[in-house]
């Protein structure tokens with residue numbers, strides 16, 4: 523079992539797409555273990571996007587990610603990181619395949635609707651930025667036999 527940090531970004535919130543995005547992730551079989559609506563602060567943005575802070579696009583990225591509320595989600599499932607990244611599509615919506623969230627709903631490299639951790643190291647770092655231990659429920663191993671066979 524693996525956990526991943528997902529954000530439904532401010533552009534998706536403004537477009538009222540939160541429910542549809544969450545439905546896709548749940549339909550796939552990923553389990554909700556943490557969920558809340560919140561405002562990302564400039565300080566949190568700098569921690570979250572530490573690897574990008576020095577890049578030319580960072581000021582606009584911070585302005586975007588702090589421009590309205592996000593839904594923060596912790597998902598659990600087998601290979602949850604890779605499964606979620608596949609469902610998201612490529613960073614640039616114009617290059618994302620139809621059938622992916624970014625491919626179906628967006629045309630932008632910046633306003634790309636959703637964040638998902640890109641590695642186990644990233645999810646280990648990102649989940650505690652958004653959730654305390656008390657805000658996460660326990661393991662969902664009971665899903666075995668519902669959406670997958672433990673394989």
Ligand code: UDP
Pocket residue numbers: 574579582583612613631632633634636637638640
């Ligand atoms: N981004 C941007 N301009 C760029 C590259 C990325 O505004 O040239 C934004 C975009 O919202 C992206 C986020 O910065 O989702 C983080 O970039 P990353 O390369 O980590 O993409 P992701 O993992 O989200 O696909």
